[in-house]
Amino acid sequence: MSVETASKPIVSVPAAPVDTRSASLRAVYIIWYRDILRYWRDRWRLVASLAQPLLFLLVFGSGLSSSLGSAFGRGTGISYIQFMYPGIIGMSILFSAIFGAMSIVWDREFGFLKEVLVAPIDRWAVAIGKALGGTTQAMIQGLILLVLAPFVGVKLNLLTVMELVPLAAVLAFGLASFGVALASMMKSLQGFQVVMNFLMMPMFFLSGALFPLTNLPGWMTWLTRADPASYGIDPIRRVVLANSGLPHVDSLGLTINGQVLPIPLEAAIMLGFGAILLGVAVVMFQRRD
């Protein structure tokens, strides 16, 4: 046996300081950039992700619109398809934000996450980079649907679009952070189905994307107000419809105790939700082993 033992004492070498802060900021950028690159490269996904909103609008929307007729708008002159259209933009943002974040679980499964996690960077960079990547993708997925406005009888102008960009960004950020927090807790792709069925779909149905959140049964009123997506979709709807000559949309919108919430407050609720969930994600990522 020739087991070698170190003969000389172990000497400590002072380590040159590693600047992890600026490395982490660079990491946020490159993690975000990778998401955008993959999104752009996967153009079929872009096209395919338009199919679902189109189906909702054309089939579900047109169908309900004609069977409800003028009974829907309670005298506001808003047709069902016009009401639903901003909701579908919200749906698109909701789904893409959560799917986007789920790429973390995918990366974990196929090993790439390891490459990121062993790098000499702080773990918060991973959570923030992924949340921003998801936000950007979801925002684009939602705003792309604005090209359909003329087909559903909604008029847009430059001002509307400029108001919609930050609102879409806020909704996307809140939901992408939510997705990253979920993904940081999930160790395998199996949990994904659970998230989809028990979180994403209820969030969508309760968000007011498909029906007005007024005059609902008590328990449902409560649930819809607890759904963060409600606070992101309502302002989008108000901006889209109010600026296209349908000003009475407030009577179909989100109220708390009969009070219409101002748009900045709704956006602040959404941002706060996103910030808290992003904090959860950062804590989850910083756990070692």
Next chain:
Amino acid sequence: MAETAIEAKGLVKKYGDLVAVAGIDLEVHGGEIFGFLGPNGAGKSTTISMLCTLLTPTAGIARVAGIDVMHDPAAVRQRIGLVFQDPSLDDQLTARENLEFHAFIYSVPAPDRRRRIGEMLEMMQLTDRASSQVKTFSGGMKRRLEIARGMLHQPQILFLDEPTLGLDPQTRKSIWTHLNELRSKKGVTIFMTTHYMDEAEYCNRIAIIDQGQIAALGTPDELKAMVGGDVVTITSDQPEQAASEIKQMLGVTPSRDDGTLRMEVADGKAFVPRLVRELSAPVDTVTLRRPSLDDVFLKLTGRAIRDEEVSARDRNRAMASRWMGRRR
């Protein structure tokens, strides 16, 4: 030999009652290729993970590139390159994009990025495929790209965990050519684990690890010298009879594996004619060879380590990664 690249003293990792690594001492010199050899479950991956700061040791100390792994993991990670056992590339991205990603998170200075990426692609012979998506790469190409990536931030030590697992023999050989080139051109210290005995021969020094402990450490020749002289194997229809005859007449105790008898003798060339002359039991074949690391392992642990022994999980994983590689 240059300064010490890695040193570990009394390194232990326990998971509850399970002892994965039971106290390892080792010293790896700067610029050498150091092989960590042992069967699956011997504690190789656990040890390499502790040295790379991916796992916190239960006890003991380890210094990598002069830095305590417990004290400053980020500084250690900046100075080491890692090639994991399982693939860790983004196969939607191109080879160059994978390298750019790495250069960013490892703070490679902007003016050096392009040059270093070009140089590593060249060394790993991937230049002409730099702009192809990684999903179109073969297993060997992916491995080479991972090695290129691990070297991008100019680490002092490159750690590779089973770098050739699941690759065909030709590809394995080419990976070795590249690793040797890296060592001679870049002066990087290479620390690798493997359970392929033939590969361990390429290493400057080897530690044989079994059940969480180092059973032997030395150059391949030193280790082989631990086996007495030559290895003679015979096959026979009547191995029982042959074995007892060998023991009585030649004074050697062979070990038996079905119809094969294996013995270690000081001078094989002189032994074989005597063996053939003296035995009355029928002998089908006789082989005489220099001892291999397989023989060393067998002598040290009483068990054989063979490629077939690769666990079912590893085989599945290798197969799955090949299959996924084609599919994705």
